Amino acid sequence: MDAPIPPIRLMIVDDHALVRDGLRARLAVVTHLQVIGEASSGPEALQLAKADPPDLMLIDVGMRGMNGIELATALRSRHPGIRVLMLSMYDNREYVVSAIRAGARAYVLKESPTEEILTAISEVCAGGEYFSPRIAHVLAQAEAATPQLTAREHEILRFLAHGHSNKAVARQLDISVRTVETHRFSLRRKLGADSASALLKIAVANGWITL
Known part of the structure; x- marks a missing residue:
């Protein structure tokens, strides 16, 4: 006889008791899920x-104090085996991208039907990802709008964004100053940035460099 499959053990993290109660009630009827705890804050x-x-943790993005993205970042460092599913009222691109960079494997809107939340849980626990259709559309639009840089442009951008001069970049990469100037002009044109601070802001926002 095959051994029984253990249930998926979940924790609900939201700073609103009514939301936690609602989620617990929605998930309680699913036999292969077990809500083992609730938390009202990141700590x-x-x-x-x-x-x-x-x-798996179902985490609200917009919690007071330590928000969901900060919690996901801490979990990735301290408990990398815990998968993260973000639940949010917001389909804002910055929230979604930040959540993914923090390690979230799914981003589901709170208004989603129970069936969609269950699908997201199943996908994440199977090693995949899941995004609500509206979130997937936001990500697709963001990807289409992201400027495409060459490998050399990425390399030069990292130096320029941190304030290095054309000569310093040329010396580091063993290329001519004229070549750096050409790439710098291309970066400014593609990114619409006219200063090192503007390049830095764009590079960080797109995840090309970290501070």
């Missing part, structure tokens, strides 16, 4: 995860 979630780590 509380980290404490509970240390004592009894779940398979």
